Amino acid sequence: MFRTITPENRDEYQDLLDDMHRMRYRIVVGEWGWEIPGIPEGYDKDQFDTDNTVYIVVRNEVGEVVATSRMNPTTQPHMLSDLFADYCDLQPYPVGTDVWECSRFVTDRSLLADPVEDFRIRCRLGIGLTVFCLDKGINRLSWLTHQKFYNLVQRVWKTEPLGLPHREGDDWAWIPAVSRIDQATLDRQMDRFRNAEEIVAQYMAPKRRAGGGRVA
Template identity: 30%
Template sequence: MEAMVIYGHEHGKYSAYFDQIFRLRYEVFVRGRGWSLPSRGGLEVDQYDTDEAVYFITLRDDGSIEGSVRATPTAHSSLLADYFPHLVENGVSPRGPGIFETTRFIVQPTRRTRETVRKAKARLLAPLLEWCLEKGLVHFQTVIDASALASYVEITPHTRILGLAHPFGGGRGVPGGGECMALRWPVSTDVLDDINLYGSSDYAKFDPAVSATALSMH
């Protein structure tokens, strides 16, 4: 399994990978979840797919994408600041030079079990944290479906929510929408260690009581 980091301005160099990324996003978010997103020709591309965007992908042996996530600098490109500022209730700014934001997170292991999904997440998130550390970033943040919070806390107890859950408009099968929330991870070696442990064969089953402190707003 190979991990790659590609930049938005490298579209010409990695056009085949970008085609896979945007096609996979269309299949997962537009067709699968029924989200109303800009798309054309089976590709999902939005206003945050700029030259500044950074894409982290993991590749199977045949070159197809197993996992993909986009990171953008919040100073210029932030879904949270532009569309969901009400999710931030602890007084922090959703924009900053040391803060990147992740969106369009996808992992699709060939055989889908709790263990394979866990390892696929770690294979994608570890290179992301390593890149953030190399760039000297302070935090990265994301907007999630509130039901997914436990999975982020399971990866690291350093997960910090930025506010309470709020309703959002949904797609098919989500009448009236659902609930979403914003969270941050600090960019630290502790979080990277947590991710690597989460993806290892030594990982123990998550105990929510151990990570209860992560649910406080910081």
Template identity: 30%
Template sequence: MPYPLSPGGADMITVVDSANYHQSAHLLDVMYQFRHRVFVEIMKWEACRRPDGRDIDQFDGPDCIHVAALDGEAVLSYSRLLPTTRPHLQSHVYPELLQGRTAPTGPHILEWTRCAAAPWRRPNSLAADPNAGRQFLAVTEMTPALGLTGYLAQVHPTMITKLTTMGWDVEPLALPTRYDGHLVVPIHMIWTPETADATRRAFGLTGTAYDVLPHTLPAPRSHPTHYAS
């Protein structure tokens, strides 16, 4: 059954970046709590555990972009995008994943991190998660609007096939290796004109993740940008 993405749905795609970072303290706090619940409490990333129940690291400043689907104040899905022109995870946390190779960087390439959908809101464990699909589609449709060509990411090797199915041109940057007990491969995900439609097909979605999709860099704004989905 296709899941519609027409305006007026329960969840809103919300973007926090440098333009509205300082006005979004409460919203960011909700996102950090979501990240801790998913990545620490469920996925057991013990290195990220904090007594206050918030996953915050040195990259969570005004230069990164937070993309979240919200149902009221409940986070349904989330991604964090980091500029590769500054220190980021691949360059300053686990550069050894590249095994001596060099990852592409620049103003048109961001690093896609902390991507997750709330497993407690998944409607069917046997089918593709529409909340995850909306998150992938939101970032996908944002990519050309922000003048980006793609992303760096660190993923399980099985994600390469899934991302290819979603229309990304995926370039592995090194062989898979174990990091903190998990098999990980660094990749460069390149956006193509087919990526959005392929993502819709992969998750059984229709429509767009955005009510109004900007075609240029977003104008400065004082409040989080909301897009109906």
């Protein structure tokens, strides 16, 4: 379903990590248009890919990396502490052994056959994050996400904002947030994975106005 790469087993998965960093570059730079200082051409590895980083990687049936995310301990430098502390204008970013930061939540939709597979892949990625956290006694994940994804996260994880939405010259409003991780979180994720076809059908159904007319 997913592969968890930790400092302890990283040497076994160097080829997979290389594929993951190249996939991240294709999406975050090539598709999303991010400018990330200091990274090599074609390879997204920045200062927050450290010896202590944990990765969740999902591959398709032919072994291609289709989704990934990374986690870093908040007791060490991380994105909210070093780059986006000023975004946390409602409450300070959390720090502690029981809270890690999640970043680079990325999927390559070009390798996915349809919306149901896309949904299931993202479910697998979220399940991987939650399973690791439950196993390690981590009960919160902090992250910076765009507003649309923040609204989706709330359906699975109990999430609260650390700051108001911020815009930095693009179409995405960014929100720093923290989500609680517990067994109920995993149960909801597993239910969504099992019911993927029904949930995606609901998402794709034409929306209707209060008076009954369709929204274009």
